[in-house]
Amino acid sequence: METQLNELKSQALEQIAAATNVKELNAVRVAYLGKKGPITDLLKGMGKLPAEERPKMGALVNVVREEVTTRLEERMAILEEQAINEKLQSETIDITLPGRPVKTGNAHPLTRVIEEIEDLFISMGYEVEEGPEVEKDYYNFEALNLPKGHPARDMQDTFYISEEILLRTHTSPVQARTMEAKGGEPIKIICPGKVYRRDNDDATHSHQFTQIEGLVIGEDIRMSDLKGTLSVFAKKMFGDDREIRLRPSFFPFTEPSVEMDISCFKCGGDGCNVCKKTGWIEILGAGMVHPNVLEMAGYDSKRLTGFAFGMGPERIAMLKYGIEDIRHFYTNDVRFLSQFERTEV
Amino acid sequence: MLVSIKWLKDYVNTQDLAPAELGEKITRAGIEVDAVIDRSEGLSNIVVGYVESCEKHPEADKLSICQVNVGESVDQIICGAPNIAAGQKVIVARPGARLPGGMKIKKAKLRGEVSNGMICSLQELGIEGKLVPKAYAEGIYVLPENAEIGSDVITNFDLDDTVLELDLTPNRADAMSMLGVAYEVAAILEEEVQLPEITYTEAEDEASSMLTLNVDSPEANPLYAAKVIRNIEVKESPMWLQQRLMAAGVRPHNNVVDITNYVLMEYGQPLHAFDYDLLETGNITVRHAKTDEMITTLDGNERKLSLNNLVITNGEKPVALAGVMGGENSEVSENTTTVVIESAYFQSASIRSTSKEHGLRSDASSRYEKGVDPNRVIPAAERAAQLLAELAGGEVLKGTVLFDELKREEKVVTVSPDFINSRLGMKIRFEDMLDILNRLQFKTEAINNQLIISVPTRRQDIQIEEDVVEEIARLYGYDEIPSTLPETATTPGGLSPYQLKRRVVRHYLEGVGLLQATTYSLTAEKSATHFALKPTELTKLLMPMSEERSTLRQSLLPHLLESVTYNTARRMDSVALYETGSVFLKGQDELLNEEEHLAIAMTGLWVDNSWQGEKKAVDFFVLKGIIEGLASKLGVEIEFERGEMDGLHPGRTAYLMLDGRRIGVIGQLHPTEQKARDLKTTIVMELSLAELFAEATDALLYTQVPRYPSITRDVALVLSKIVEAGSIEKLIRSAGGKLLKDVRVFDLYEGDNLEAGKKSVAFSLTYFDPEKTLTDEEVTAVHENVVAALVESGAELRS
Numbered sequence A: 001m002e003t004q005l006n007e008l009k010s011q012a013l014e015q016i017a018a019a020t021n022v023k024e025l026n027a028v029r030v031a032y033l034g035k036k037g038p039i040t041d042l043l044k045g046m047g048k049l050p051a052e053e054r055p056k057m058g059a060l061v062n063v064v065r066e067e068v069t070t071r072l073e074e075r076m077a078i079l080e081e082q083a084i085n086e087k088l089q090s091e092t093i094d095i096t097l098p099g100r101p102v103k104t105g106n107a108h109p110l111t112r113v114i115e116e117i118e119d120l121f122i123s124m125g126y127e128v129e130e131g132p133e134v135e136k137d138y139y140n141f142e143a144l145n146l147p148k149g150h151p152a153r154d155m156q157d158t159f160y161i162s163e164e165i166l167l168r169t170h171t172s173p174v175q176a177r178t179m180e181a182k183g184g185e186p187i188k189i190i191c192p193g194k195v196y197r198r199d200n201d202d203a204t205h206s207h208q209f210t211q212i213e214g215l216v217i218g219e220d221i222r223m224s225d226l227k228g229t230l231s232v233f234a235k236k237m238f239g240d241d242r243e244i245r246l247r248p249s250f251f252p253f254t255e256p257s258v259e260m261d262i263s264c265f266k267c268g269g270d271g272c273n274v275c276k277k278t279g280w281i282e283i284l285g286a287g288m289v290h291p292n293v294l295e296m297a298g299y300d301s302k303r304l305t306g307f308a309f310g311m312g313p314e315r316i317a318m319l320k321y322g323i324e325d326i327r328h329f330y331t332n333d334v335r336f337l338s339q340f341e342r343t344e345v
Numbered sequence B: 001m002l003v004s005i006k007w008l009k010d011y012v013n014t015q016d017l018a019p020a021e022l023g024e025k026i027t028r029a030g031i032e033v034d035a036v037i038d039r040s041e042g043l044s045n046i047v048v049g050y051v052e053s054c055e056k057h058p059e060a061d062k063l064s065i066c067q068v069n070v071g072e073s074v075d076q077i078i079c080g081a082p083n084i085a086a087g088q089k090v091i092v093a094r095p096g097a098r099l100p101g102g103m104k105i106k107k108a109k110l111r112g113e114v115s116n117g118m119i120c121s122l123q124e125l126g127i128e129g130k131l132v133p134k135a136y137a138e139g140i141y142v143l144p145e146n147a148e149i150g151s152d153v154i155t156n157f158d159l160d161d162t163v164l165e166l167d168l169t170p171n172r173a174d175a176m177s178m179l180g181v182a183y184e185v186a187a188i189l190e191e192e193v194q195l196p197e198i199t200y201t202e203a204e205d206e207a208s209s210m211l212t213l214n215v216d217s218p219e220a221n222p223l224y225a226a227k228v229i230r231n232i233e234v235k236e237s238p239m240w241l242q243q244r245l246m247a248a249g250v251r252p253h254n255n256v257v258d259i260t261n262y263v264l265m266e267y268g269q270p271l272h273a274f275d276y277d278l279l280e281t282g283n284i285t286v287r288h289a290k291t292d293e294m295i296t297t298l299d300g301n302e303r304k305l306s307l308n309n310l311v312i313t314n315g316e317k318p319v320a321l322a323g324v325m326g327g328e329n330s331e332v333s334e335n336t337t338t339v340v341i342e343s344a345y346f347q348s349a350s351i352r353s354t355s356k357e358h359g360l361r362s363d364a365s366s367r368y369e370k371g372v373d374p375n376r377v378i379p380a381a382e383r384a385a386q387l388l389a390e391l392a393g394g395e396v397l398k399g400t401v402l403f404d405e406l407k408r409e410e411k412v413v414t415v416s417p418d419f420i421n422s423r424l425g426m427k428i429r430f431e432d433m434l435d436i437l438n439r440l441q442f443k444t445e446a447i448n449n450q451l452i453i454s455v456p457t458r459r460q461d462i463q464i465e466e467d468v469v470e471e472i473a474r475l476y477g478y479d480e481i482p483s484t485l486p487e488t489a490t491t492p493g494g495l496s497p498y499q500l501k502r503r504v505v506r507h508y509l510e511g512v513g514l515l516q517a518t519t520y521s522l523t524a525e526k527s528a529t530h531f532a533l534k535p536t537e538l539t540k541l542l543m544p545m546s547e548e549r550s551t552l553r554q555s556l557l558p559h560l561l562e563s564v565t566y567n568t569a570r571r572m573d574s575v576a577l578y579e580t581g582s583v584f585l586k587g588q589d590e591l592l593n594e595e596e597h598l599a600i601a602m603t604g605l606w607v608d609n610s611w612q613g614e615k616k617a618v619d620f621f622v623l624k625g626i627i628e629g630l631a632s633k634l635g636v637e638i639e640f641e642r643g644e645m646d647g648l649h650p651g652r653t654a655y656l657m658l659d660g661r662r663i664g665v666i667g668q669l670h671p672t673e674q675k676a677r678d679l680k681t682t683i684v685m686e687l688s689l690a691e692l693f694a695e696a697t698d699a700l701l702y703t704q705v706p707r708y709p710s711i712t713r714d715v716a717l718v719l720s721k722i723v724e725a726g727s728i729e730k731l732i733r734s735a736g737g738k739l740l741k742d743v744r745v746f747d748l749y750e751g752d753n754l755e756a757g758k759k760s761v762a763f764s765l766t767y768f769d770p771e772k773t774l775t776d777e778e779v780t781a782v783h784e785n786v787v788a789a790l791v792e793s794g795a796e797l798r799s
Ligand SMILES: [Zn+2]
Pocket: A264, A265, A266, A267, A268, A269, A270, A271, A272, A273, A274, A275, A276, A277, A279, A280
């Protein structure tokens, strides 16, 4: 019986080793260790043995069974891993195929510029004010020290709807309205919006465009505060190493009036085609609020002073992104619009 | 304003600064120099030649063979100009010469004849054709007889000059003259101004013996000065005068006209010369025009005058439109021997309205409009008299015929140094302020620490303290202003709820895949109310640039759809755009009711994952889903109610309802509309953001996450096709009571297995009790209620 047992064992181990997959190995398990298998038969047949041989034979059968079991499990582990590997192999995909497209939209480049400017000034405590695009002559001109017949009205060709109603030529009427509404109190606002001028549309002119203006009124607001504020703006918007320079200019609603240049962000001031070889780029107009404007809105110009500035998001976007034709902003070519998707941070 | 630096040097020492450097200094001090133009750029080896003989070219009718003495030799030059003649002094570009545009002159053969250079027109020297005197406009320029043969044309005739082009702001009318620019440059460079010295000999006879003057409109014309000069010879002006005028952008005519223009440029004071004999009456009367009076101005136009127009008359008929343009009937010509020079002060408003009324702007009117210096009116007349004596051989009659009621006090501005420094945020010393005011030649007294400034009449832009602040700052240097931040109370800043919501909408729409577009507010009349939610009367411009941009839009969609077509026409078949912007509706007020709208237009594929076989074209429900998502972002409930609108598919259009108000519309474009716009299936929507944002959003409070499971039951119904799923959903919700948490359509079938006119709709109902786990029996009880209600309503259960 012992011989029979050893033969059985070597036969089982042989078949375990020969099994090439989980299924075959399971068949081996059933064949040798199952309820109808030879080892079970042997254990059943032990009753026929003399009583003194039974423990010895029992131990022997158990040893064989354990060894077969162990080897079977070892083999099983190998075959299972092999099976998984084969499955994975068969499941390999071409990871270079394109992903499932996700729809992405984005803001118009002008919105992008305006929002960036808004957020910068909001962080400095400004509120955002808006106003009507169809405006009264009074708010667009007269309240801004531009009475009827003022020569500076020639600077802006205006779309009139009636004698007294027009399409605003700048966002300054929002300042005039806010001042009137605030009744002599301090103000810190930024005013973005669409404006209109009687221009023929071409690469550098558009009858509709956008502006963003700022106004600060308070006690002891000085021209140095204007310069400091614009300097913060220039650095945030165009880079930390930007220098600014102010040049005297003229606007009827400010006195003194200035134009602000920034050192060229492309060449750093050495001169290039962006800055027309001057090293400087004109960015905005600004000045100290004219006392007539303050007085007309009910402010005591001896007690409160202020500064104002205004710029064109189109110009800023054209400079920043190198856009050559202002009409792109209003054509809505998706090949243009979708370029303003990614962050610049 | 074009400023010749050579000319400018008559009045101020420019310290031999390079023109670009001078220009930069002027710019930094406040007058922008737009361009620095070197008049001799690209010119070399150009000399005075004497045409000794001139014969027709045997082979070419239009060419002449000239023997030209150029000093060191007599060269043969072939010339094509019609006005070439022997005995002329001409401009010769010799072989090796350079002309503007990089042209190089070489010895050449023209139809077999040698040509040693070229005889030049002024245009060939780079002078604009419209500035070349008429006599030489079509040919070569003829130099004066005394020009030295062989001498350098560029240096002898002042072409070695640089012109600064000033871009003047409206306040700096003072710089519309050479003297004004000289004062500015003097202040910048700390130099003195040298005024022209006016001396001439007067005749015995009094001017007033020949000319009488009446001014009937002293408010519009408070000062009128006239000089009478006789025995003049009208001829070409000397070369230097012609060159200065051309450098200043003025075309030379004859010495009389040129002198008036020269003094205009020099003093900024417009002058006019009348032919005394053509005046006929020996009288000048200034008055307003009478109804239906006519005048033919020097530009050849006959103009009907109105009562507002100030005119110069000879006592009977108009001879000039005052301050704007002279009349043909008194124009100076070659036959003129006696001239009347007018130098007057006309009120700017009067000139502006006349100039505007007749659409006529001249060098004179543009200066009067901005206001001339009252103290230069008479000196300018004297200066013209002097030049007419010197350059036209004229005899100046004694005295000036004068009407003078003009006040010319200097404006006094008192300002304290503290005021100046506190406005600037600087600490400029008192002495430095005084120094700057002196440089500007503003007479200044310092009393009790106050600056009492008498502003010269030439600087009419200086009226108030702030104007002085600017003068001090610009000459002290804006670079010296420190950078500070306002020392005011900290303010919170931020966006209004409306503005915040607009950003939520924008970011959401961009997140789901829409590109933001911006279109024009002005549109054609015919499309102004197309797709308008609340069409009103049109709002049109008084003077549109074109019909296409004549009327304010009442809907965003027409232009947004144009943008879609623009893209599809360029083979971008899938387009999804949105825009936020104002529409302009007539309201109660004279101002319009401007309402901000949101519009979306989409066409082509919404999902395009081709290699995995997923493609989904945009349809009504894609856009509806986007709006539903938007509503939940904003915490509002938008309902869709069957609607109709011109241009939209009658069966695929819905109104967007918020709290019972119609705030927008969604739909598929009508096939006819699509075809007209050259579009394929296109879905659009427009709504009023103002109405969408009208109500404040409720505070956000969290609801407990369910602790008990929910149970789902399905019900499939066969319905008449005209029954809307929405109405069945409402019925289910009301029958389901509070345990029914959600109802969803999960299947729709309209096919062969159904009776005609029927459809099958399957709903999935979710039951839930926040307090406990529902039992099957409880759910069954409620669900049976629902089913019973459905059956009662006529729905047929599908087995
Ligand atoms: Zn540069």
